[in-house]
Amino acid sequence: MDKWLDISQPLNEKTACWPGDTPFSYKLNWTKQDGGSVNVGQINLSTHLGTHIDAPFHFDDKGKKVIELNLDIYIGPARVICLPNPQCFSIHLLQNFDLDGVERLLIRTGSWQDRSIFPESIPPVEPELSGFLAEKGVKLLGLDLPSVDELDSKELPAHHQLYAHGIHILEGIILNQIEAGEYFLSALPLPLMDGDGSPVRAALKRIGI
Numbered sequence: 732m733d734k735w736l737d738i739s740q741p742l743n744e745k746t747a748c749w750p751g752d753t754p755f756s757y758k759l760n761w762t763k764q765d766g767g768s769v770n771v772g773q774i775n776l777s778t779h780l781g782t783h784i785d786a787p788f789h790f791d792d793k794g795k796k797v798i799e800l801n802l803d804i805y806i807g808p809a810r811v812i813c814l815p816n817p818q819c820f821s822i823h824l825l826q827n828f829d830l831d832g833v834e835r836l837l838i839r840t841g842s843w844q845d846r847s848i849f850p851e852s853i854p855p856v857e858p859e860l861s862g863f864l865a866e867k868g869v870k871l872l873g874l875d876l877p878s879v880d881e882l883d884s885k886e887l888p889a890h891h892q893l894y895a896h897g898i899h900i901l902e903g904i905i906l907n908q909i910e911a912g913e914y915f916l917s918a919l920p921l922p923l924m925d926g927d928g929s930p931v932r933a934a935l936k937r938i939g940i
């Protein structure tokens with residue numbers, strides 16, 4: 732039986748955070764050290780910190796909230812492909828891969844080298860890629876980057892176009908140790924009733940070898 736491979740960013744105060752957004756914090760409200768019977772902590776963080784999924788409500792007031800998202804999107808077979816340091820994610824680049832029947836596509840770019848620093852710029856997903864991926868059957872796109880759009884984008888065209896084509900978004904995965912191939916993915920969001928996004932514990936298990 733193959734091991735689960737953790738592809739999540741560990742969460743602590745140092746986890747790189749979107750500029751101006753809420754960083755991670757954890758504190759103990761009750762402690763054994765102070766005579767309590769248990770340690771009980773409290774966490775505070777942005778819903779878009781670290782490895783996380785976006786709900787459509789993130790960029791559309793009428794969009795689905797996290798609790799409404801189908802769990803099938805986040806559990807099941809996934810293909811990992813390597814695209815080292817792309818300028819952008821275009822149809823031109825992706826058409827070199829056989830993606831027929833791929834439901835969950837995870838792309839390893841290695842573009843975010845120093846995880847302790849939030850990147851200054853990232854390769855964006857070209858909005859036209861959405862239709863191309865949807866035709867292949869993709870319903871989840873995962874990147875080792877903090878967004879699918881340029882970081883200063885206000886219109887978020889890739890976010891909108893992906894969802895318009897039924898493709899959900901997983902951001903900030905760590906794939907440095909993951910070779911291209913077929914895996915089983917588990918990356919369930921928290922049951923946040925009003926959530927615009929959610930941190931996930933993302934993990935892969937090798938299949939088919």
Ligand SMILES: N[C@@H](CC(=O)c1ccccc1NC=O)C(=O)O
Nearest residue numbers: 749751752779785877878884902
């Ligand atoms: N789209 C990004 C997050 C994002 O855009 C964002 C996150 C926190 C604070 C501000 C943000 N965008 C501001 O224009 C994401 O999906 O994680």
Ligand SMILES: [Zn+2]
Nearest residue numbers: 779785902928
């Ligand atoms: Zn996000």
Ligand SMILES: [Zn+2]
Nearest residue numbers: 785878879902
């Ligand atoms: Zn996003």
